[in-house]
Amino acid sequence: MFKKLLAMTSSTQMLVAMFVGFAVGIFFGESVGWLSTIGNGVILLMQMTVLPYIVVSLIGGIGKLQKSTAILIFSRAGLIMLLLWLVGIVLTALMPLSFPFIESASFFSTSIVEPVEPINYFKLYIPSNPFESMAAGYVPAMVVFSIAMGLALIGMEGDNKTQVLSFMHTITETFSRITQGLVKVLPIGIFAMSAAAAGTMGVDEFASMQVYLISYFVLCLLLTFVILPWIVCSLTPITYAQTVRITKASLVTAFATGNIFIVIPVIIEECKQIMREHNNLSEDGLTLIEILVPIAFTFPNIGKLTVILFVYFAGWFNGTPVEVSAMPSLSISGLLSLFGSVYVAIPFMLELVHLPSDLFQLFVMSGFITGKFNSIAAVMNLFALTLLTVCLFQGSLKLRPPQLIKMSAGLLISTVVTILICRVGMGLFIHSPEITSGVIANMQVADKVPTKVKRQFPEVGKTPSQPIAGVQDIIKRGVLRVGYIPSSVPFSYYNNAGQLVGFDSAMATKLAEDLNVEVEFIPFRKKTLSASLDAGFFDVAMSGLAMDIKQMDSLSYSDPVLELNVAIATKDHRVNSFKTNQSILEMENTTIAYVEHDDKIKEAKRVLPHLTFVKIDGYKDFFRQKGDKYDAVVISAEAGSAWTLFFPGYGIAILEGKNRYPVAYAVAQTNQSLLNYINNWQKLRKVDGHQQEFYDYWMLGKGATTPQPRWSIIRDVLHWVD
CATH class of the missing domain: 3.40.190.10 (Periplasmic binding protein-like II)
Known part of the structure; x- marks a missing residue:
């Protein structure tokens, strides 16, 4: 059995590892959550050679070009490559429109008010200190530096250049050998992350992952079989049927193996053959095809660019969608970072748009499935780039208005129809997890003292007034009277059971417990607060009160409770x-x-x-x-x-x-005894953690829901564990 596994191709091993990991996670449940540590370790190992590989491969690859070849490639092929990149980036940015709309909400999070450090675009794109750029992981700046080094080498001659290129080639081969060795342990990481995810991820989260997988598959298929072939047949003499026919073998091979490199010779020969069929292949055109395909392979392709969709999905999944204003920066930075590995590019892009780095695990877990689809998009991109460039070189590219209108209409219609179908389909069958009113409406105060809640507002001048009670009066009376504002969520409000709950209701209950008295809640309106305190309707107002300068001369505020x-x-x-x-x-x-x-x-x-x-x-x-x-x-x-x-x-x-x-608590201006007590009591409860505990529960929602153990065979079917 072990020998059979070793004999499998790496892509097959990863596929097997994924399914075995899912099976283990479903069987053992949360008890295998610790395997994520192994998965993270393997991924970090895979990233070990990526950053230096970008530098040496770009410098060596560009530096070995002849000047005439470089000018030809960067002027003609470069222009077409940029246009194809633009098509891929725009289509990827439009694909989130297919995500189903879910009305959801969440408790307050301190992260939404933390200042966001602005992006330093100079450091991101300009390698003023290349060593700092590499140490800080500024991939775009490293790419700019590497391209500049490669272009400088083109103009050099002699043994020094040969030695440098030989060194770069040797280092590149060394990194490749290291990566090939690490790929052998990648199935272990895939297994570990799949098992941990299946054991700990809820059913709703799996449903959300379907949104990414479906939209990604559709995006790659749209690019492979509609967008790119349509561009080719609209602008060249090659028909749509011919485009699909010559790419068939390469597409099947790339999908089965997840490897684009092995189909490069096939792409070259098929491009030569289809150009010969149209009697449109000169010796220079033949040479161009042979040079262009290997060089284009080293640049990011449309298949690679599609992984930016994961960042858009991560924003949707996290409840903080990537804003339109951030899309251009994300696209450009993503493109430059994809000169290297996606395992470096995705964490970089997540950080760029301030999304949790933990979401990267979802990408890795699905990467070898999505990798097969972006492989076919990459192969079709190489075909389209080569055929368009050769036709431009040979003078047979159709750039007249009728062809351009035909192409634009086809791209627009196919994109709109695809997005609409996906949006409607996923909206009907896929539902994302929601936090509904049922959570906050069922929260409760852990009452440890007898509690009475009045709902009728006392009226100044009509309701009998009472003497203002100091601390000793309250203790002697045996009741702490607390003023509250109804529907002051989350400070004081009624839950589904009709109980008065909230942050300040909990604090009031704790205050009464410490005074060893009962608690009685009396409603009030803020405009009559000082008069109600002076009338003795209640001893203290505790209901998320913002300190009001206009009322400071008629009542006394405690020290601030919260900001x-x-x-x-x-x-x-x-x-x-x-x-x-x-x-x-x-x-x-x-x-x-x-x-x-x-x-x-x-x-x-x-x-x-x-x-x-x-x-x-x-x-x-x-x-x-x-x-x-x-x-x-x-x-x-x-x-x-x-x-x-x-x-x-x-x-x-x-x-x-x-x-x-x-926000603070309020007492009558003459009630200095109670004010001093509340201030000192509040300081004590801040230090011992009680106030923070209430804040975490009522404001942040920690503990608001009781997490249920993940369904597993070992617990829910076999009943081997509790």
Whole structure:
């Protein structure tokens, strides 16, 4: 059995390793999750030679060209290659339109408010210090340096050049031998990652992976059998049928082996043969074909460019789609990074658009399947590039308006139809995991003291007032009265069971527990807060209160409990339009609601006179509005994220600049005893971790759902483990 495995081709070994890994993961479940460590180790080993290989292969490959050959290739073939790259990049960027739209939301994450370090494009593309570029992994800069070195060698003569090229060739061969050796252990890494993924990844996540696999397969097939052949038959004398016929053997071989290099001789001979059939092959044309195919092989092809689709998928999968403004930078950087290995390019691109590096494991796990499809796209790209270049060289390329119109119409129609079919099909049959209102609506406060919740608002002048109670009065009374604002998600709100829950409800319960008293919650409206405190309706207000300068002379705030981030909540499709100050300045006919932050709104009205600001009683008035009376609402990112769990059609936009504000608890201005106690108690609970525990649960959603063990045969069928 072991000898049979060794006798298999590397691609077959990887395929077997994948299926065996899936089987092991499904059988053993989460207990094999540790295998991901082995998988990561193998992948890091595979990356060992990639960066230096880029340098020596490009320098040696370009440096050995004759000047006339280099001019011909870089002027004519280079232009066609750039145009084909553009087709591949644009089509890959359009393919995410086929991803199904899922209305989903998530708890607040501190990562969305962390400052994003801007990309240093000078360091990324200009190798001012090539050694720094290599150490930092700036692949585009390394490619620029290597091309410059190769071009400089073209103009040199003598033994020194020969020695340099010989050295580069030797080092390239050395790296190739190392890589060939490492490829032998790659099936082990594939097995380990497949087993770990199958053992730990939920069914919903597997369903999401289908989105990438289906869209990727469709993209490669579209390029291979529609786009590239259509370009060839529209601009050259070669028909579509002839294009498919001459590429058939190479496509089958490349798909079966996942290896493009072995079909290079076949591509050369088939291109010669089809040009002879059209009596359009001179001696110079023959030489061009023989030179062009091997050289073009060393450059990124359309098949390789399609892996950029994974980065778009990773953004969709992560709930943070790549923005349109970032696509040009991603495409150019991705193209230059793909001069090397995809195992370096993908992590680089994920970091470029600020996506979690952990998603790279999904790419590796599916890489040898998708690799077979991008191999056929790569082969068709080599055919198209060679045939178009030779026809241009021979003067038989059709560049008249009728041919260009025919080609453009065919590309447009085939692309639109394909994307629509994929979008509808995946939308019907594939569903991505969603965090629904059921999660936050079923969260509970771990009550450790008797709790009573009143729902009727006391009215100043009508409801009997009570004496302001200090700490000793509260202890003697045996009840802590806490004011709350209903529907102040996630600070104080009613869950599905009708219980008052939330961050501040939990903090109030803990405060009552420490005072060894019961807790009673009384609702209030913020505009009557100071009067309600003075009337003794409740002892302390705890409900996500933003510290208000106007009220500081009529009540006392505790030390800040939290610092929240000002944000904008709006419909999902409008979120991006609120992310920059410039886009907000360009808005028209926009109405923005607000509940608090009067001082900030006053400044906003001065700076943004073209916007309409309307004060509302509560955030529920915005999220539950009928029609589109308000376009957006000013809210904290923490509260806004919680509201979007109830209303997934809305999203959160973090405003530019420093927009933070404190929230605190409030007591009557004369209640210094209770204020001192709350301040000291709060410091204690910050240090011992209780406040952080409540924050993690109510704001970040940690522990909001109970993770279920991954289904496995060993647990759920054989019942060998619990």
